[in-house]
Amino acid sequence: MNLDRYFARIGLSGAFPASPLKLTELQAAHRRSIGFENLAIPLGEGVRIDSASVFEKLVLRARGGYCFEQNRLFGDALAAMGLVNRPLLARVLLGLEPGVVPPRTHTLLLVNLGGEAWIADAGFGGSYVPPLPLEDGAQAQTDDGAWHRLLRTGERGALGGEWRLERAGPPGATDGRAAPHGDWQPQYVFDLSDVAQDDLEMSNHWTSTRPGTRFTTLCIASVVLADGFASLSDRQLTLSRNGVSEVRQVETPAEYAGLLGDTFGITLGAEEAARLPIFR
Template sequence: MDIDRYLDRIGLRSRPGPNADDIAVLQAAHRLSIGFENLDIPLGRGIRIDAESVFDKLVARGRGGYCFEQNRLYADVLSRLGIPNRTLLARVRLAVPEGITPPRTHACLLAQIDGRSWLADAGFGGSNVPPLPLVDGAQAATTDGAQHRLRLIGEAGSMGGQWMLERAGPPSATDGRAEGHLGWQAQYTFDFSDVALEDLEQANHWTATRPDTRFTALHIASIPLTDGFASMVDRELTVHRAGRTEQRIIADAADYAQTLRDLFRIALTEKEVAGLTLFTPADNR
């Protein structure tokens, strides 16, 4: 972990202290600078989640990644800053019908900050999650106009989850899976069960390879903005900024590569984008 190189990647000039205010700044800078994406899956490259591979991809090569990569990097950063943390596995509840139990395919972090347990998550692609203390009813706001809340909903080890993260705010300031209202909506549920590296490898493998899931069927990128949120699913770009939402269809590989670079902070060449099979030769003329 080259902490100075990481801080340069996310645009922070000084090293954060091990306190809640500084970690909130750190996490926000990470989210604003390292886009969420799954593009190595359609490129046929697979997803590696060891520390060296994640640092090389997200920091050295200027790429983004999804939760298993983002929160592996973030966990290493927090450890380097002297903040104890461990990984948890969560069930994503976005767009999941009642009565369905989704698998544990989201990695988030339990961190010890200022003598308390906190949810720390730099890798949720659905919305912009701020650090939250593990207190029933704890809330925090983000710059996209949303509120975020933790609720204690069950017993330890229960199938439905012990804790639920919820969000209330503009549906268009998400990755498109939110219901069409401003009220509270479930994001994911989790508990404090121990998670081994092998558990993460297994969950990552399922997420990256199971046919007909969101990550194997679609090309996804998202990133919080200083005043909103942007997402791109296949060729459909949605940008919510300052309360206004704009949508457009990406024209060709050059447009896609430039949008990744300029908006999502993801470095992918036009040649690599052509390998995504999103565009026909006619599109790129």
């Protein structure tokens, strides 16, 4: 971890003392600068989640990544700043019918912040999830007007999760999987069990190779904007700014590559974009 290069990538500099405000500022800068994307999968590159590979891809090559990459990088940066953290595994409920129990295909971070436990998540592609104290009923509002809360819902190891993260806010500031209302909706559930690197490797392998899933059938990108949210699902672009959404189709690989660079903070050449299945 080279903190100077990381800070340059997310547009920040200076010391970051251990405080909720600084953690929130750091995560927001990360999520606005390094786009969420799964393009390594349709490009046949594979997804490596060791620290060196993630740093090289997301920082040095200015690509994006999904949760196993994003939160590896974010966790490494926090550790380099002296903030003890460890990964957790979660089941994503966003867009699923009640009662469905999906696999643990999402990772987030448990952070020790001045002796208090917080969750941080720089790798959730569905919407922006702010850092929250690990307390039943903890809530926070984000710049898109959404509220987020944590609820203690079960015991460690329960299929339904020990903790549930929920969001209530404009559906336009999501990747399109949210229900068309602003009421509370579950995002994911998790518990505090220890997670080994091989647990992450196994979940990452399933996520990046399982046929017929969202990550192996679509080309996906999303990024948090200062005034909203942007997402790409194949060639459909959705831009939500100040509560107003615009949806349009991306026509060419050159337009797609330019959009990734200008809006999503993802460097991908037009020739690489042309190799994506959405342009074949």
